[in-house]
Amino acid sequence: MAERIRAFDWSRTPVGPIHDWPQSLRTAVGMLAAAPNPMVLLWGPEGVLIYNDGYARFAGRRHPELLGMGAREGWPEIADFNDGNIRRGLGGEAWSLRDQQLDLDRAGRPEPVWMDLDYAPVPDESGKPAGVMVFVTETTERVRAETLREQTNERLEIALSAGRGVGTWEWDLLTDRVVADARFAQIYGVDPTIARDGAPIAEFFKAMHPDDADRVGEEIARTVRTHEPFRAEYRLVQPDGEVRWVIAEGRIIADADGKAIRFPGVTFDTTDRREADAARAETATR
Structure with a gap:
């Protein structure tokens, strides 16, 4: 110049x-x-x-x-x-x-x-x-990223306040650390202290039903690759052997270069709904 x-x-x-x-x-x-x-x-x-x-x-x-x-x-x-x-x-x-x-x-x-x-x-x-x-x-990129994060957190809070939320989680993709609240940790069979401080995502997948693990892993990989919204329903095996159904929803947060860096979301327990649907279906066939 x-x-x-x-x-x-x-x-x-x-x-x-x-x-x-x-x-x-x-x-x-x-x-x-x-x-x-x-x-x-x-x-x-x-x-x-x-x-x-x-x-x-x-x-x-x-x-x-x-x-x-x-x-x-x-x-x-x-x-x-x-x-x-x-x-x-x-x-x-x-x-x-x-x-x-x-x-x-x-x-x-x-x-x-x-x-x-x-x-x-x-x-x-x-x-x-x-x-x-x-x-x-x-500061455009920073402001937009902060606004998106605030909107995401607001939606998660609304979902939790509706009474059907299991808990919230956020996966740091760069360090492979998932931070989650106590409700989320409990249903995934992870020590709440470990979840609060952060643990690899594999730690939370230990409770996933083996028949669902590969499919969910592929859906997660696709979301990280395409940045499309994530939604997956799968089973979690509890320590006493009980199987519970959950739906996990989340979205990708990218940096200024478009690289996926965070993956926040919420998980809902859908076991009661599935049991109710099964009961209605059984009644209808009688």
């Missing part, structure tokens, strides 16, 4: 020819051009956009036309937002916004974007603020 900035015809903008720039502007631009993280300088009341390579990647398809534009022209979908921030910065204020959501058109259509924004006024030779430096850290 440093070469692009030097070659740009700034005489067509309110900033004026680059050879006429004040030292304060040259210093600010030199600092942002050398920085690895996304930074953009909004210069003057128009907020003329001067930015670095990191911000160029952040801007997507808006780069390189964005360079030299006023903030209102460059980002019309957030014109009022930028106008207000430019006024604050030129008023000498420094501030930060965390996980700020904005709808930006970076790929041909508006999409929600979350970011941390840190603003600092940039003074001219007189000491009066002449521009605003903005440090941009996109």
Whole structure:
């Protein structure tokens, strides 16, 4: 970006020819051009956009036309937002916004974007603020992952509160550790302390009926591979020999690269339902 900035015809903008720039502007631009993280300088009341390579990647398809534009022209979908921030910065204020959501058109259509924004006024030779430096850290992937996890946990809590849930579990796919609550541990025949601290998934599969183990294993592998929702019904053999039916439901949580990293879910005891269905079927055949 440093070469692009030097070659740009700034005489067509309110900033004026680059050879006429004040030292304060040259210093600010030199600092942002050398920085690895996304930074953009909004210069003057128009907020003329001067930015670095990191911000160029952040801007997507808006780069390189964005360079030299006023903030209102460059980002019309957030014109009022930028106008207000430019006024604050030129008023000498420094501030930060965390996980700020904005709808930006970076790929041909508006999409929600979350970011941390840190603003600092940039003074001219007189000491009066002449521009605003903005440090941009996109947090979209983290916010989406946290939102998905909250929604998943909320659904699990609703299921449990309905009175039919056996318990919740979460499988860390990277370390092969399943953490589960006491209700889940009990029906799977695992020490609640071990389940609370985490154990390999094989520890919980020991109670699975041998006729179901291969099928369930294949269904789990398919979910990890495709990220499709998981749902499987199978039998668990209790320590006293009793066989209980359960339904396990869960979903994959992936990282920013799309790699499956966590597998949370809930298990329901369906034994009573199956016994009731069997009783009704027997009655109907008499």
